[in-house]
Amino acid sequence: MEKLKVMTIFGTRPEAIKMAPLVKKMEEYEEIESIVCLTAQHREMLDMVVELFDIKPNYDLNVMKHGQTISDITVKVLKGIEEVLIKEKPHIVLVHGDTSTTFVGALAAFYQKIKVGHVEAGLRSGNIYSPYPEEMNRRLTTNLASIHFAPTDGNYNNLIKEGVDEKNIFITGNTVIDALLSVVKKDYIFENQLLNNIDYENKKVIVMTCHRRENWGKPMEDIFTSVKELAQENKEVEVIFPVHLNPNIRSLANSIMGDQENIHLIEPLDYEPFANLLNKAYLILTDSGGIQEEAPALGKPILVMRTETERPEAAEAGTVKIIGVEKDNIKEGVNLLLNDKYEYEKMANAINPYGDGAASKRTVEALLYYFGLRSERP
Ligand code: UD1
Ligand code: UDP
Numbered sequence: 001m002e003k004l005k006v007m008t009i010f011g012t013r014p015e016a017i018k019m020a021p022l023v024k025k026m027e028e029y030e031e032i033e034s035i036v037c038l039t040a041q042h043r044e045m046l047d048m049v050v051e052l053f054d055i056k057p058n059y060d061l062n063v064m065k066h067g068q069t070i071s072d073i074t075v076k077v078l079k080g081i082e083e084v085l086i087k088e089k090p091h092i093v094l095v096h097g098d099t100s101t102t103f104v105g106a107l108a109a110f111y112q113k114i115k116v117g118h119v120e121a122g123l124r125s126g127n128i129y130s131p132y133p134e135e136m137n138r139r140l141t142t143n144l145a146s147i148h149f150a151p152t153d154g155n156y157n158n159l160i161k162e163g164v165d166e167k168n169i170f171i172t173g174n175t176v177i178d179a180l181l182s183v184v185k186k187d188y189i190f191e192n193q194l195l196n197n198i199d200y201e202n203k204k205v206i207v208m209t210c211h212r213r214e215n216w217g218k219p220m221e222d223i224f225t226s227v228k229e230l231a232q233e234n235k236e237v238e239v240i241f242p243v244h245l246n247p248n249i250r251s252l253a254n255s256i257m258g259d260q261e262n263i264h265l266i267e268p269l270d271y272e273p274f275a276n277l278l279n280k281a282y283l284i285l286t287d288s289g290g291i292q293e294e295a296p297a298l299g300k301p302i303l304v305m306r307t308e309t310e311r312p313e314a315a316e317a318g319t320v321k322i323i324g325v326e327k328d329n330i331k332e333g334v335n336l337l338l339n340d341k342y343e344y345e346k347m348a349n350a351i352n353p354y355g356d357g358a359a360s361k362r363t364v365e366a367l368l369y370y371f372g373l374r375s376e377r378p
Contacts, residue, residue, distance in 0.1 A: 003033040004371055007090035009081065011039030011063070011101035014290045016049035017271055018120065019096050021178035023055055025360035031373050032364070037084050039077045039101045040064050045245060048270050052183075059084050066247060070133055073100040081108035091371065092117050095141060098134035098289075106144040116141070119363060120174060121148035122155030123310040130308045131289070132214045138310075147370050149363050151354055152313055170366035170378065173355025176293045180275055181357040184298070188276035194264060195240070195277060203238045204282040204338055210253075210305065211244040212287045219325040220249070223305055224256040226330040227285070231262045234338055239263040240281075242274065283337050283344075285330075292320055299350030303333045313353035318346060 006026060010019045026034040037059040040046055050057065061080035063073060077100065085093070085108060093109040095102045096119045106116045118141050128136050139162075142148065148164060150156040151174035159169050190196045198205060210223055231239050243253050243265050257263045269277065275294065278284060284295045284302040289311065295302040296314040303323045304315075314320040323333040337344050365378040 004031055004092075004368070004373060005033045005035065005088070005090040006092055006094060006367065007035045007037055007085070007088060008094045009037045009039065009101065009105035010096055011041035011046065011061075011077070012099050013042055013045040013049060013268075014288075015096045015099060015101065016046050016053075016055075017179050017290065018175045019094070020049060020053035020055060021175045021182065021360040022094070022119065022363055024053060025364050029364060029368070031368060035059075035088055035090060037061070037081065037105075039073075039080065039105070041068075041073050041077070041099065041101045042245075045268055048268070052271055053179075070100055074104050077101055077104040078108050081105055082111070085109060085112045085114060090114060092147075092367070094119055095145075096120055098123070098131070098138040098141070100133070100137065103137040103140050103144075106141045110144045115147070116145040117147040117149065117367065118142065118145035119149045120151055121145065122150040122152075122157075122159040122169070124158045125308040125310040127308050130214050130306065131212060131310065134289070135310065147367070149359075149366065151359070154313060168370075170362065172362040172366065173357075173359035174293055175355070175359040175363070176290055177297055177352065177355035178357050178360050179271070180294050180297060183272040183275045184279050185276065188273075188279070190273050190276070192266070192269070192273065194266065195273065198238055198240070200280045202236075204234070204236050205280065206237055206239045206283055206285055206334070207277055207281040208239055208241040208285045209244070209288050209291060210241075210286065211246060211249055212306065215287055215305065215325060216248065219305075220252055221256065222327045223287075223325060223330060224253055226327040226334075228257050228260050228263065230331055230334050231257075231260050234335075235262065237262055237338065240266065240277065242266050242269045244268065283334070285334065287325075293354045296320060297350065297352045297354065299348055301337055301344060301347035303330070303337070305330060314351065317349075317351045317353060319349055319351055321347070 036057045043064045063076040092115045095105040287305045296319040368374040
């Protein structure tokens with residue numbers, strides 16, 4: 001029998017982290033021929049993950065350039081993937097989440113009349129400009145996809161409300177939990193000496209990340225200024241900020257926070273040390289999407305510097321607070337968790353609305369079912 005030819009397309013760090021367990025899982029199935037196409041919308045931050053999970057890409061479009069715009073990525077990825085699809089003719093293309101690679105990968109497949117499976121489908125903030133452009137990327141990808149892998153019941157319901165046929169939606173959990181569980185270890189030792197030398201017991205370690213497009217400019221300036229003031233006012237705090245490789249973010253972070261002794265601006269970390277750092281932190285301050293899913297699983301309070309989220313589950317469960325991007329709100333949110341033990345304990349609960357570590361397996365089984373290679377719906 002002909003094998004099911006599945007082409008997985010991804011290009012940024014978070015997509016790689018969340019697609020890696022799925023690619024590895026597909027390798028276990030004889031019925032599947034798995035092909036990986038990297039767009040390399042990110043370069044170093046993508047390669048770190050690809051190496052960690054020992055993924056051997058079949059194609060690498062190498063599109064990244066410094067200062068790239070959304071249109072730059074769109075044009076290069078669309079043209080690059082077209083060629084690969086014409087050559088490989090997969091039965092299905094899998095894309096993940098909400099980046100430009102996701103949407104354009106799905107569009108390129110549609111133009112070739114190749115089916116699209118959307119992993120991490122159905123998340124919605126309700127505002128097309130926040131997260132920007134991710135909310136629209138995700139909605140457009142829904143329209144291009146034939147199969148939708150929804151992490152949660154809420155994501156499933158969002159798709160149903162938009163008229164997606166229930167028979168094409170599978171609730172799988174989020175593969176980020178598969179990835180997280182594979183790298184977080186008790187008593188983890190960092191290679192980075194700065195991280196090893198931090199006194200996680202007696203200091204209050206805040207792990208911070210910040211990169212969203214809608215926060216560029218004034219909101220990001222306010223975020224960095226509030227963190228600097230918090231660090232000045234709370235000597236027991238150590239802020240660790242692995243700074244995204246976007247040059248604009250790096251120069252702003254350096255100019256505002258660079259000389260504060262208890263703020264450590266470091267290079268992006270490999271996924272394994274980063275996940276273990278989250279696990280040792282006192283609290284997390286971020287505008288990231290994926291970290292909103294990881295921190296709750298580790299029982300870490302997380303303050304989200306955004307005005308909206310497409311991931312309401314952990315906020316509803318009390319582990320995540322959406323604190324916005326205003327200076328006063330950020331300082332108030334952090335100070336409360338630094339000084340009020342009761343408030344801290346209330347948020348420091350390990351909850352896991354995003355999966356049990358078996359999302360990749362469910363996704364593969366759903367794929368096989370969809371193509372008639374399994375009789376039972378997973
Ligand atoms: C992209 C995604 C965003 C995702 C984020 C994860 C879009 C429009 N944006 O945003 O959804 O949350 O990735 O991090 O799809 N750079 C490097 N090396 C790298 C990665 C980035 O130097 O490995 C620099 C480059 O100068 C690049 C810039 O960062 O031009 C921005 O990268 P880009 O992918 O355009 O935007 P992100 O903000 O990373
Ligand atoms: N991450 C990492 N190293 C870092 C910072 C983040 O491996 O230095 C991981 C993090 O654990 C999460 C993912 O990268 O899984 C989040 O990526 P990012 O914040 O770039 O994108 P988003 O999730 O906002 O789309």
